[in-house]
Amino acid sequence: MNKHELTKAMAQRTGDAHVRAELHLNALLEVLRDEMKKGGCVVLSGWGAFRVTDYAASAGRDPQTGETIHIPAGRRVVFTPGKAFQFDTPAS
Numbered sequence: 001m002n003k004h005e006l007t008k009a010m011a012q013r014t015g016d017a018h019v020r021a022e023l024h025l026n027a028l029l030e031v032l033r034d035e036m037k038k039g040g041c042v043v044l045s046g047w048g049a050f051r052v053t054d055y056a057a058s059a060g061r062d063p064q065t066g067e068t069i070h071i072p073a074g075r076r077v078v079f080t081p082g083k084a085f086q087f088d089t090p091a092s
Contacts, residue, residue: 036077048082 001009003025011021032050035042041051057073 046082047084049080053078
């Protein structure tokens with residue numbers, strides 16, 4: 001599902017216009033981005049948590065040349081799923 005399909009599904013569920021659903025989704029994404037830039041954490045109870053983690057510099061390998069390359073330290077957003085994403089697995 002891409003962003004357009006998501007906003008279309010949101011509009012159908014809420015009975016709202018597609019344009020308004022897109023505005024709401026964009027606002028949510030902006031709030032998440034702004035909080036992550038500050039290094040904060042966004043917790044949606046039962047659904048999951050978005051947080052920023054730092055990772056150390058490391059050595060990698062260029063798959064085309066096999067040459068060793070330096071991967072600089074950085075930050076990335078991590079999502080930890082909550083109970084809403086614990087699906088029952090079918091019995092084998």
